[in-house]
Amino acid sequence: MTNLQAEKITELVERRENAALGGGLKRIEAQHAKGKMTARERLAALLDEGSFEEYDMFKQHRCTNFGMEKSKIDGDGVVAGCGTIDGRLVYVYAQDFTVSGGSLSETQAQKICKVQDLAMRVGAPCIALNDSGGARIQEGVCALAGYGEIFQRNILASGVVPQISGIFGPCAGGAVYSPALTDFNIMVQDSSYMFLTGPAVVKSVTGETVSQEELGGARVHSFKSGVAHFAAASEAEGLETIKRLLSFLPSSNREAAPFKETSDPAGRIDDSLNELIPDNPNKAYDMYKVIGSIVDDGEFLEVHRNWAKNIIVGFAHMNGRSVGVVANQPSVLAGVLDINASRKAARFVRFCDAFNIPLVTLVDVPGFLCGTQQEYGGIITNGAKLLYAYGEATVPKVTVTLRKSYGGAHIVMSCKQLRGDINYAWPSANIAVMGADGAVEILYGKELKAETDPAKQSALRQEKKDEYDALFCNPYNAASYGYIDDVIEPRNTRFRVCRALEQLAGKKQDNPVRKHDNLPL
Numbered sequence: 001m002t003n004l005q006a007e008k009i010t011e012l013v014e015r016r017e018n019a020a021l022g023g024g025l026k027r028i029e030a031q032h033a034k035g036k037m038t039a040r041e042r043l044a045a046l047l048d049e050g051s052f053e054e055y056d057m058f059k060q061h062r063c064t065n066f067g068m069e070k071s072k073i074d075g076d077g078v079v080a081g082c083g084t085i086d087g088r089l090v091y092v093y094a095q096d097f098t099v100s101g102g103s104l105s106e107t108q109a110q111k112i113c114k115v116q117d118l119a120m121r122v123g124a125p126c127i128a129l130n131d132s133g134g135a136r137i138q139e140g141v142c143a144l145a146g147y148g149e150i151f152q153r154n155i156l157a158s159g160v161v162p163q164i165s166g167i168f169g170p171c172a173g174g175a176v177y178s179p180a181l182t183d184f185n186i187m188v189q190d191s192s193y194m195f196l197t198g199p200a201v202v203k204s205v206t207g208e209t210v211s212q213e214e215l216g217g218a219r220v221h222s223f224k225s226g227v228a229h230f231a232a233a234s235e236a237e238g239l240e241t242i243k244r245l246l247s248f249l250p251s252s253n254r255e256a257a258p259f260k261e262t263s264d265p266a267g268r269i270d271d272s273l274n275e276l277i278p279d280n281p282n283k284a285y286d287m288y289k290v291i292g293s294i295v296d297d298g299e300f301l302e303v304h305r306n307w308a309k310n311i312i313v314g315f316a317h318m319n320g321r322s323v324g325v326v327a328n329q330p331s332v333l334a335g336v337l338d339i340n341a342s343r344k345a346a347r348f349v350r351f352c353d354a355f356n357i358p359l360v361t362l363v364d365v366p367g368f369l370c371g372t373q374q375e376y377g378g379i380i381t382n383g384a385k386l387l388y389a390y391g392e393a394t395v396p397k398v399t400v401t402l403r404k405s406y407g408g409a410h411i412v413m414s415c416k417q418l419r420g421d422i423n424y425a426w427p428s429a430n431i432a433v434m435g436a437d438g439a440v441e442i443l444y445g446k447e448l449k450a451e452t453d454p455a456k457q458s459a460l461r462q463e464k465k466d467e468y469d470a471l472f473c474n475p476y477n478a479a480s481y482g483y484i485d486d487v488i489e490p491r492n493t494r495f496r497v498c499r500a501l502e503q504l505a506g507k508k509q510d511n512p513v514r515k516h517d518n519l520p521l
């Protein structure tokens, strides 16, 4: 090598080292002092070792407002490129808080858009690790335009490649809309927050005094708003969650989800399920027991674990295939469908359908929650979201009704008429317009009122309930119409669902051609 060439290579190495320092050692220390990793440390923890290919490491902003020309830093506050996770290609960007607080410049946006475009072209997931003060104030409308470009790409990529947002620091202003447009948001407790306007602006506009954590911390968004799908205890856990999530997902809508070898036999029988349903229909049981029993190795990645707990959604494998599980939870609000449960499940069902992940639905639902609070909040429109999501889904749909399946909620929860492919029921299933108690009051209210002797009234009520139970409170009435394909022993559920999924693997179903649907938003 000539001296000149050696010098050029040394310059490259030095430039790389310099760019890798971002805002410099002092700011890196400040980041660590807050208990946070740097952008590069996050990428190193997320990606397979040595797999990161970086783009635009030397890209700088071109802003000259407010003397910005004097503070140009290579990379301009975002580390972007691609790499692999468990050997599978992903596109990534991580905002670097050590450079102008990770704020989004026009240049930073161009870097992000480049990886978004590549992810779409190649058909690979796009992962964003956000840690930013939002639009770079000095760049004015050019920073806003940058966000607009990112959002537009988020929208076009929706349903084409999985998009995952890690929130690893502040995420303020309109910047929250990129995560909101992506498929999953992972927040970190005590170090990440999302809000449209920070506490100071809230105070000046509404007079309300609130801390960042109370306004938009991981707790708020995972328990109350549902904006966050996962709340991790640490950044490391957040990054692990992203990896685990990806293991269930295909790289794009052009592929099937990856197959995961399992030593758990598809024919495994679990006798304990035969004894799970309490004799008293009003007694709760824990639906997690059923999920844990029927999926491969009992492994379940729950989405929205802390929000709308009356419905459970998440990913699992069944005989190696990725499935999306949707299950009413009788031990929370009796598993009733309310506004939040409907929204939570609808979004999940649509995600699974977009990415070719079959749906396994476990039903024990007493109905929709009634009352003014729900009506004023739009339970009609929100409940329709779940109805719509199941009805439009064309992936294999296997449903098991364990116990109650009443009224509108029966229809919504992947019934036969919503193109449910295989609908099983346990012998304990009750499929009816409503439970016996309510039905008897409506059908025989006048007769019951006319009977003034309390003992006789009670006997009449019981007689009518028994009559109703005999007709409807079983799976056989629905099975006699073919709305239930088979009544199965609970202990065989894993075997039957795995076999049904196997049979349905070649399913092909299309929706009518249209510009797009008009989901009740």
Ligand code: HXC
Binding pocket: 099, 100, 101, 102, 103, 132, 133, 134, 135, 136, 137, 138, 144, 147, 148, 170, 172, 173, 174, 175, 198
């Ligand atoms: C330019 C910014 C910045 C921004 C932070 N910095 N946010 N520079 N534009 N938006 C710079 C700071 O000036 C500082 O630079 C460095 O980043 C670190 O910031 P600090 O404030 O020292 O850090 P910290 O105390 O940890 O506070 C972080 C923060 C705070 C909470 C994020 O910086 C903050 O409130 N920033 C503004 C948040 C916000 O309101 N964003 C909304 C913008 S509007 P020096 O050089 O001094 O170290 C928006 C609209 C988008 O985003 C619309 C899209 C449609």
